[in-house]
Structure formats: C-alpha cells, structure tokens
Amino acid sequence: MKVRAALAALCGIGALAGLVLGPSAPAKPGPAESGRQLYVEGCSSCHGMDARGSPGRGPTLRGVGAAAADFYLRTGRMPLADPKDQPERSDSPYTGAEIRALVDYVASFGGPPVPRIDPRRGTVSEGNQVFSDHCMGCHQVVGQGGITTQGVAPDLRKSKPVDVGEAITVGPYVMPRFTDQLSRREIASVARYVDYTKHPDDRGGWGIGHIGPVPEGMVTWLLALFALVLTIRVLGEGTS
Amino acid sequence: MRRLLRTLLAVIGFGAVRRRARRRHEEAQARRAERPTEPDRRAENLVVAALLLAAAAALAFVVLYLVTPNTQLLGLTFGGALALLGLAAALAGKRVVSQEQAAEEYPEFGDERAQGDVQAVVEESGSSISRRRLLLGAAGLAGGALGAAALLPAASLGPNVDGTIAATPWRRGRRVVSRDDKLIRAEEVSESTFVTGFPEGATKESLGAPLIIVRVPAPELRLPPDRLAGAPDGIIAFSKICPHAGCAVSMYRHPRFRPTAPKPALVCPCHYSTFDPSRGGKLLFGPAGRDLPQLPLQITAAGELEAGGDFYESIGPSYGRSREKPGRKD
Numbered sequence: 001m002k003v004r005a006a007l008a009a010l011c012g013i014g015a016l017a018g019l020v021l022g023p024s025a026p027a028k029p030g031p032a033e034s035g036r037q038l039y040v041e042g043c044s045s046c047h048g049m050d051a052r053g054s055p056g057r058g059p060t061l062r063g064v065g066a067a068a069a070d071f072y073l074r075t076g077r078m079p080l081a082d083p084k085d086q087p088e089r090s091d092s093p094y095t096g097a098e099i100r101a102l103v104d105y106v107a108s109f110g111g112p113p114v115p116r117i118d119p120r121r122g123t124v125s126e127g128n129q130v131f132s133d134h135c136m137g138c139h140q141v142v143g144q145g146g147i148t149t150q151g152v153a154p155d156l157r158k159s160k161p162v163d164v165g166e167a168i169t170v171g172p173y174v175m176p177r178f179t180d181q182l183s184r185r186e187i188a189s190v191a192r193y194v195d196y197t198k199h200p201d202d203r204g205g206w207g208i209g210h211i212g213p214v215p216e217g218m219v220t221w222l223l224a225l226f227a228l229v230l231t232i233r234v235l236g237e238g239t240s
Numbered sequence: 241m242r243r244l245l246r247t248l249l250a251v252i253g254f255g256a257v258r259r260r261a262r263r264r265h266e267e268a269q270a271r272r273a274e275r276p277t278e279p280d281r282r283a284e285n286l287v288v289a290a291l292l293l294a295a296a297a298a299l300a301f302v303v304l305y306l307v308t309p310n311t312q313l314l315g316l317t318f319g320g321a322l323a324l325l326g327l328a329a330a331l332a333g334k335r336v337v338s339q340e341q342a343a344e345e346y347p348e349f350g351d352e353r354a355q356g357d358v359q360a361v362v363e364e365s366g367s368s369i370s371r372r373r374l375l376l377g378a379a380g381l382a383g384g385a386l387g388a389a390a391l392l393p394a395a396s397l398g399p400n401v402d403g404t405i406a407a408t409p410w411r412r413g414r415r416v417v418s419r420d421d422k423l424i425r426a427e428e429v430s431e432s433t434f435v436t437g438f439p440e441g442a443t444k445e446s447l448g449a450p451l452i453i454v455r456v457p458a459p460e461l462r463l464p465p466d467r468l469a470g471a472p473d474g475i476i477a478f479s480k481i482c483p484h485a486g487c488a489v490s491m492y493r494h495p496r497f498r499p500t501a502p503k504p505a506l507v508c509p510c511h512y513s514t515f516d517p518s519r520g521g522k523l524l525f526g527p528a529g530r531d532l533p534q535l536p537l538q539i540t541a542a543g544e545l546e547a548g549g550d551f552y553e554s555i556g557p558s559y560g561r562s563r564e565k566p567g568r569k570d
Contacts, residue, residue: 055499056499057500058497058500059497086501133419137507138491148491149493149505149507149512149514149526150493151502171494171496174501177430177433181435235334
C-alpha cells in the first residue's frame with residue numbers, strides 16, 4: 001500500500017510539481033519552501049494544489065490548523081494509499097523534520113494550533129468519568145479500541161497525551177469533536193486516564209486482556225472446576 | 241517464564257497433595273481396622289455446627305435479599321451456605337457414619353444370605369450416631385433454608401412493568417440540562433459533536449430521561465412534516481436508550497469529510513444498531529426492531545433547549561412482542 005502510494009504520488013504529482021516549481025527550484029529549500037514542496041509531492045493529489053481540497057478525494061486544509069496536520073502526519077494516518085481507506089496509525093514515511101515542515105505549511109492557512117496537553121493538570125478519576133461519558137462507547141473503557149458500523153475506533157495504547165488532545169480537538173475520520181463540551185482541564189484528565197489505561201492497576205491480579213467480564217467469568221469457571229475436581233478427589237480418597 | 245514456573249509449582253503441589261492423601265488413606269485404613277464403633281461426639285458436633293451455620297447463611301441471604309440487595313453479600317451468603325452444607329456432608333460421610341471396607345470373594349449371584357448381610361451393614365452404618373434426631377433436624381433446617389434462598393429470587397421476575405416502562409419525565413416546556421445540571425444552550429450543539437441531555441428537575445436514572453442531541457444541517461433533514469418543528473435549527477434529540485436491549489446509544493459517527501467516509505449515524509455500542517439522525521432516528525442496520533425514539537425540542541427565548549412534548553414513540557428496550565411494534569403514541 002505504502003509503495004503504491006509513493007508511486008502514485010511520484011507519477012501523478014511529479015508532472016504537476018515540475019510545472020509549478022519549474023527548473024529553477026532551489027537546490028536547498030528553506031523550511032517554508034521545503035514544506036510546500038513536500039505538500040505538492042505527497043498531499044496535493046487529494047487536497048489540491050492550493051489546499052482547498054478536491055471533490056470526492058480529500059477535504060480542504062484551509063482552517064484545519066497545525067492540530068489536524070500534526071495529528072494525521074505524526075501518527076502516520078496520512079498520506080493515505082487510497083482516499084476511501086480509513087486513516088489508521090502507522091509508521092510515517094516522513095522524517096520528523098519533514099513532518100514539522102509540512103505542519104508549518106498547513107498551519108500557514110490558519111486554524112487551531114497543536115494543543116498543549118499537560119496530563120499532570122488532570123486527575124485519573126475525572127478522566128475516567130469524562131472518558132466513560134464521551135469516549136468509552138467506541139474506544140472501550142480501557143482504551144483498547146473497538147468498532148462502529150463501517151469504521152474502526154483505534155486502540156489508544158500507543159496514543160501520547162498530545163495525540164489525545166489533538167483527536168478531541170480535531171475529530172478525525174468519523175469521530176465527533178469534543179472541544180465545545182470539554183474544558184482544558186477535562187481534556188488533560190482524559191489524556192492522563194488514557195496514560196493510566198496503558199498500565200492499569202489490576203486489583204484482581206491478572207487483567208485477562210482487559211476485555212470485560214466474559215473472559216473473566218470463563219477463567220473463574222476453569223479455576224473453580226479445577227478446585228472442584230480436587231475436592232472430589234480428596235473426599236473420595238477414603239472410600240475408594 | 242514466571243507463569244510457567246507457577247504452573248510447574250502448582251503441578252508439583254498437586255502431586256504432593258495426592259501423595260499425602262494416599263498416605264493418610266493407608267493410615268486411616270489401619271486405624272479403621274481397630275476403631276471401635278463408638279459415637280464420635282466431636283464429629284457430630286462439627287456436623288451440627290456446619291449445618292446450623294449453613295442455615296444461618298441461607299437465612300442471611302433471605303434477609304439481605306429483602307433488605308439490601310448487595311450482590312457481593314448475596315453471593316457470599318449463598319455460596320457460604322452451599323459450601324457449609326458440603327462441608328457438613330463431607331464430615332458426616334467421613335467421620336460420623338462408620339465406614340467399613342471389606343474385600344471378599346464374590347459369592348454366587350443372588351445369595352440371599354449375602355443380601356441380608358449387606359442390608360445389615362447398611363443399617364448398622366448409622367447405628368453409631370447418638371443424636372440422630374438432632375442431626376436430621378439440623379439437616380432439614382439447612383435444606384429448607386437453602387431451598388427458600390434458592391426460590392426467593394423468583395420474586396425479581398415481577399412485577400409486570402407494562403405501561404410504566406413507557407412513562408418518561410419529558411413534558412412540554414421541561415428544559416434540558418447536562419449531567420452536572422447546567423442548562424444546555426442551542427449553540428452548544430455544534431454540527432460535529434453530540435451532547436447528552438437530561439430533564440431538568442427529574443431523576444436522571446429513569447429509562448426515559450437521557451437524550452442524545454445532535455445538529456443536522458437543516459437542508460439534510462428528512463423528517464415527516466409533523467416532526468419538522470421538533471428539530472429547530474436542525475437540533476434533534478433522541479432517547480439515548482437503544483430500543484433493542486436498552487444500552488446507551490453512545491457512538492456518534494460523524495465524518496469529517498463526507499465523500500470518503502460513512503455517513504453520519506448514531507450507533508449503539510452493544511450490538512451495533514445504527515440509526516440515521518437526519519431521518520428521525522430511522523434504523524439503518526442492526527438488531528433493533530424499531531427506530532430510535534425522537535423527542536420534540538424547542539428553543540426558549542433565552543436560547544436554551546427545552547422539550548416540546550413527550551417522545552413521538554414509546555421508549556425503552558424491546559420485550560415480549562414490543563420489538564416489532566411501531567411504537568407510535570396516539
């Protein structure tokens with residue numbers, strides 16, 4: 001998929017890039033120039049040369065801001081092999097510097113900045129409350145992810161606090177946006193709770209994948225069966 | 241690695257238990273050979289104590305069930321009663337009733353004298369019990385109490401909720417508040433989010449209370465003409481309780497970019513019933529037998545959301561034959 005995307009970007013965009021940049025493109029572009037160049041090469045086939053989107057392929061990037069660009073690029077959700085695919089977390093083909101240049105370029109069209117998320121400003125208990133109210137339906141109560149019809153809600157175990165803040169601000173793919181309802185402190189609490197779910201405090205001992213009461217019940221039954229057989233064995237010993 | 245080690249230890253432990261049990265078995269056989277058939281008062285007392293404790297635990301279950309149905313305590317008392325009854329049975333079998341092991345040549349089949357001997361042995365096995373009536377009484381009490389504890393939860397099957405289940409706190413003019421009792425204003429419901437609302441001044445716990453509110457761009461609304469007024473500015477409210485199994489409809493699928501993503505829908509996380517908000521909660525997919533009930537809304541002069549009446553359809557999960565009912569109220 002990645003290779004196909006790269007090829008498509010090279011073939012489809014190469015001609016356009018040549019036209020726009022011309023032969024006089026500088027050999028060592030500055031940060032702004034390199035952001036534009038990367039954009040033209042990797043993004044413009046769907047989002048348009050002027051970042052105003054193209055019908056049926058990709059939305060406009062004017063006004064999405066650094067928050068969306070950073071979220072999609074840093075988590076490897078963009079570039080996408082096929083515009084109809086659901087963007088999913090993967091290793092980004094770009095280097096850190098390239099991502100920064102691209103984010104700066106997209107941010108130059110305006111929009112919200114990358115949110116500053118400090119999980120220490122929130123609490124795990126408030127995070128659990130807010131997460132249960134707004135996020136659990138799709139992402140499952142300990143952030144293991146799940147599905148909605150025709151879509152996948154990602155596993156949050158790889159999500160950094162800033163990813164959480166960006167997703168809440170941006171509302172990527174089919175996720176709603178929650179900035180109107182959640183305060184900055186509540187968002188920090190959610191980020192802290194998501195961090196907590198990576199190593200939850202398993203009071204019962206063994207978490208059994210944290211996927212709910214059904215596997216827990218099954219394990220209990222198996223253990224109880226073992227204890228029952230042992231008891232029967234001991235009881236029957238004297239009369240065999 | 242650690243788990244493997246633990247498993248290994250468990251297997252070794254089990255082996256040791258078995259070896260010890262075998263040794264004890266041999267010792268017991270040796271003892272039994274010379275044991276006089278005197279009543280074992282201590283064992284009898286233990287059995288009686290276990291039976292009485294079982295009865296007490298079962299009665300505690302009955303009392304707790306009626307007073308405070310705390311499931312942890314209910315489980316503890318009922319499980320405890322069963323375990324104590326088992327303990328009493330095991331003790332009675334091993335210590336109270338004298339046991340004899342005898343190996344002898346098989347006599348001819350149908351030997352009447354041998355049958356008589358067996359009968360005598362069976363009858364004698366209870367002969368060393370001194371307080372037969374006390375034991376039987378305690379066993380009867382434990383059995384009766386456990387029976388009562390087992391049967392009582394049938395009371396939870398009633399009463400019939402027909403009618404009361406469809407009652408909701410929503411009336412014309414009742415304002416919508418958030419979970420922390422703040423009034424919800426119309427502009428808070430933006431197009432890319434969902435809001436959970438509750439009736440002002442009523443319990444949030446009842447089946448008819450919670451709402452899921454979204455905003456559909458007005459040109460996209462496909463509502464019957466008589467329902468259009470209930471969705472002012474495209475703000476549309478539904479019961480948050482799925483009409484299938486009563487879970488909270490807590491997923492709002494809202495695409496950032498329509499052409500490449502599935503269209504907006506309200507989805508229940510339990511069994512993925514999917515409803516279309518722009519068509520008044522019409523069922524698109526899933527096991528629900530009817531549409532998501534819609535609540536008419538209106539916007540007050542101060543810009544707050546309030547109900548324009550009760551739900552258009554009856555709310556709540558499906559039961560009996562209500563699954564296929566259109567649910568429309570008259």
